[in-house]
Amino acid sequence: MYQGGYTGKILRINLGSQTAKVEETPEPMANDFIGGAGFGIKLLFDEVKANTDPLGPDNKLIFASGPLSGTNVPCTSRMSVTSRSPLTGAVGMALSGGYFPVELKWAGYDAMIIEGKSEEPVYVSIKDGDVKFRSAKKLWGMKTTDTQQIIKNDLHDQNVRVACIGPAGENKIKIASIINEWRAVGRKGLGAVMGSKNLKAIAIRGTGKVAVADKEKLKAARKVFTEAMKESEVLYPVFANTGTPMVVDATSAIGIFPTRNYMTTGEYNAAETLGVEVQMTRNVGSEPCYGCPVGCSQLKLAKTGAYEGILTEGPEFETMYSYGGVTGVDNIDAVIAADRLADELGLDTISSGVSIAFAMELYEKGILTKEDTGGIELNFGNDQAMITILKQMAYRQGIGGLLADGTKAAAEKIGKGSEKYAMHVKGLELPAYDVRGAKAHGLNYATSYTGADHCRGYAFQEIFGIPVPYEVDRFSAEGKGKLTKWNQDIRTATTDAPGMCAFLFDMAVVGIAAQNTASLLEAVTGLTFTPDDILVAGERINNLARAFNVREGFTRADDTLPERILTEPLKGGASKGNYISRDELDLMLDEYYTARGWDVATGAPSREKLAELGIEYVADQLN
Amino acid sequence: MIQVKVHTILNLKKILGRGDIDLTMKEGSTVKDVLMTMVETYGDSLTDQLFDSEGGLLPYIRLMVNGRDIVFLEKKMETALQEGDEVLILPPVGGG
Structure with a gap:
């Protein structure tokens, strides 16, 4: 019997039979795996057999918040989503914040296991113990912000929290994400797993509370934690005001902010066009996760050209890399627009950007031609081409279709020695550090x-x-x-x-x-x-x-x-001459x-x- | 005399008014000499960002010479600089 933190319940949802049942959270699992990603990996190993098709009905999708989530401990609205990744074939685990993680706990669950496959598009609504399967036919094809809003309207509850997929997940794009509110379970193609199950969304609302075993003890532990936050040299006010994008400046300074598919890392200072100073000119507010006094999540508004008026949450540092540095795009407003577009389509910003950068290098090397790209001049820095291909990716169209399952799959299709320019490990594209x-x-x-x-x-x-x-x-x-x-x-x-x-x-x-x-x-x-x-x-x-x-x-x-990391020394900047x-x-x-x-x-x-x-x-x- | 480049970012850059500064230093000048020269030029606003009340370098300030952290250079702050060297002065950063 749990005294606090854990609700003691796991919700198992079968999409094939459209049934839900509640199981106990095993106490040994709590002791040994804590929760969140620990629960996800334990349940994945035990329940998903070897060689299960990641996009087949036997794969499972496990949402799990942590034992701290839903309590008054700051910055603990976090959940993991775990599955066998269709992109890598390995463990696919990614995390998100926002409000969905605490609603899962307040609804009474430590974790939620999604299994089977619905015959028709469906979404699942959960209000505490009430689980309903609802048609998602009218939602199919819809982008993520609209999906969330229509579901709220349908449920007559503007405070319900929704995790959903966009067209990319529906089309089983292997770099598809899951979007909840402004946040993303971004990587490893977990959106495609949802799509493969015909599951458009999960809407959740909880009215319960998470018990605390020892309130006095928590008061003391929380004090130590919050004092450490206050004493941080960087959390307030710098990180609270600027968020992750300041890392563009830091990694550029030490010569590891990747540019142009890692061909030119360190050779020019990308922070001049993508760094904090430029980004702050676009900031219009913040959008903190539940229970976060820091609020690093920044809202930015594009202000120029065709992108004027587009608002997004972010772009975070990683996206400044994927739609900026690694693609050679130096237009901050294009990065903002691409970030919004990817979240609406439900695409991982990192993998999609790096895949486009890969194609840009192949184009400049002549391995891909204008015929291959459908007439797109796919040079580094071409932000309009990047936006066009992002759209194509979500629908498997044109050159975007070739890139839609990431660089590894694209290189296998293209051949001609292209694999050595594909920046991935086990099929997952490299994040923003050279x-x-x-x-x-x-x-x-x-x-x-x-x-x-x-x-x-x-x-x-x-x-x-x-x-x-x-x-x-x-x-x-x-x-x-x-x-x-x-x-x-x-x-x-x-x-x-x-x-x-x-x-x-x-x-x-x-x-x-x-x-x-x-x-x-x-x-x-x-x-x-x-x-x-x-x-x-x-x-x-x-x-x-x-x-x-x-x-x-x-x-x-x-x-x-990737071969480039293992064989080509950096040619410029503060890490010049180095390689592994x-x-x-x-x-x-x-x-x-x-x-x-x-x-x-x-x-x-x-x-x-x-x-x-x-x-x-x-x-x-x-x- | 030697020419040395100094590069910094974020709040330190704000104080300096720019991210890159070229300094002309005496032969044999060290990392510490560069910091002292900069403090003389930019005054208390920079001093407060780099040093504690007893004059010690704040523990979270990261110094590099040509990308190598001075912690791993034999003479650390006393490392003698060469013509064209780049000194990085980095404030605390997080995220990513």
């Missing part, structure tokens, strides 16, 4: 259980110079294996699983993260969590996710980086697998390690 100048971040891309994912083991030591747990030389390969394991485990355990915004980790509690999470969890749930328990839970979750991938056939050979050689990658991988207790030859978790983590049953499925 890791030739940040080698632990590169190792994280190579080994993250989701592919090239900056959110899993973010190497803040290299990017921001934060000396926790120690100072790190970003150009060195040595020591990065152990560091990457630590980065992945602590971030999983203190943000992805309990339901805490990752920015609070970097900017407020980085030095006390495990203790902070343990104190908050103990107070909220009444369960026992030591800082060591937190780190071990992070390790357990990463091992189970890795095991899922091994069961799908992934090996050490898949833990690699194959020998360095091998050295880092050896060290990483050793630190993890995994087989160095295959990269598979050992039975001993799985047993040590209390999940030995997993080993039986890895042979």
Whole structure:
């Protein structure tokens, strides 16, 4: 019996039979996997068999908020969505904020498992224990903002929160996102999984509360946390006023903001046209997630040319890269417009931008011709071409159709040696860091259980110079294996699983993260969590996710980086001359697998390690 | 004399009025000398952003010479600069 934090209930929704049932949240799962991404990965491993078609009815989509979500702990409206990714074939896990995560808890659920496939387009409305399956025929084809509004009207409830797909998800585009409010479950094609199930949206409203086991203890733990927030050198007022886009300036300064499909990183200062100063001229307010006193989420209004009057939430730093730096577009208003368009169509901004940048390089190299592009002059910096192709992607039309499933699939179709210009790991496009100048971040891309994912083991030591747990030389390969394991485990355990915004980790509690999470969890749930328990839970979750991938056939050979990263030194900027050689990658991988207790030859978790983590049953499925 | 470039961003850039500054320094000048020269030029508003009340560099200020963090340079703040070197002075940043 849970005392707090957990509602103790999981909602299982079968779209085929259009039935819903409530199951208990197993207490051992709470203890061992905390919640959020931990629950998602545990349920995915146990319920989705090897070789399940990611776009077939047997794949599942698991929404899970954390035990802190829905309480008065700030910045904890976070949820994970987990599935087998159609883009990578590996674990697909992505997170979002906004209000949907707390509504899930207030409706009474720790998690929601979506399974099966509806024969007709459908959406599911949930109000506490009342679950209804409703026709989405009239919503099919609709963009995401309209979808959310029409559902609110239909339900006569303007405060219901909606997670939905746009045309990209309906068309099973493998880089389709799920949109809730202004936020996105952006990456790994989870929108396509929804589309494959004919599930247009989930609307949720909760009227309950999340119990707290020990209010006095929580008051004390919360005080430590909020004091750390107040003492942060960057959270207030800088981050609160500018949000993530200031990282354009920071990464440009150290020569790792990627430009023109990584051909020209460091050779010019993209911050001059895309940096904070320019962005602040477009800011019109903020749109905080529930319970967030920071409000980093910025609303921006395009002010010039054909884009004048377009409003969007963001673009976040990653999108300044994907529709700015990596595509060579220097028009801030075009980036704002592309961001809005992608969210309306339900496309991952990172993967779509990087896929367009890939095509731009191929066009400039003559591998793609004007005939291939349908007459589009696909040079770097052509913002109109970028907007046109984004639209095409969502409907699998023209050159956009060729790019709609990401760079790996596109390179396989195009051939002609194009794969060496495709910037992905395991099929997931690289986020906004040229890791030739940040080698632990590169190792994280190579080994993250989701592919090239900056959110899993973010190497803040290299990017921001934060000396926790120690100072790190970003150009060195040595020591990065152990560091990457630590980065992945602590971030999983203190943000992805309990339901805490990752920015609070970097900017407020980085030095006390495990203790902070343990104190908050103990107070909220009444369960026992030591800082060591937190780190071990992070390790357990990463091992189970890795095991899922091994069961799908992934090996050490898949833990690699794009050829450009491995062979071409950066030609300019503050990281000039650096790259990650194959020998360095091998050295880092050896060290990483050793630190993890995994087989160095295959990269598979050992039975001993799985047993040590209390999940030995997993080993039986890895042979 | 040697020519040294200084690059900075965000709030430090605001104080300086621009992100890039060219300095002419004596041969053998160090990273510390560059900071002192800049503080003399830009006064308390810059000093307050870089140093604590006892004159120590604030722990979250990141200094680099040609992209390498001075923490990993043998002489750290006393590292002698060469003609054309670029010194990065970075305030605390987060997000991403």
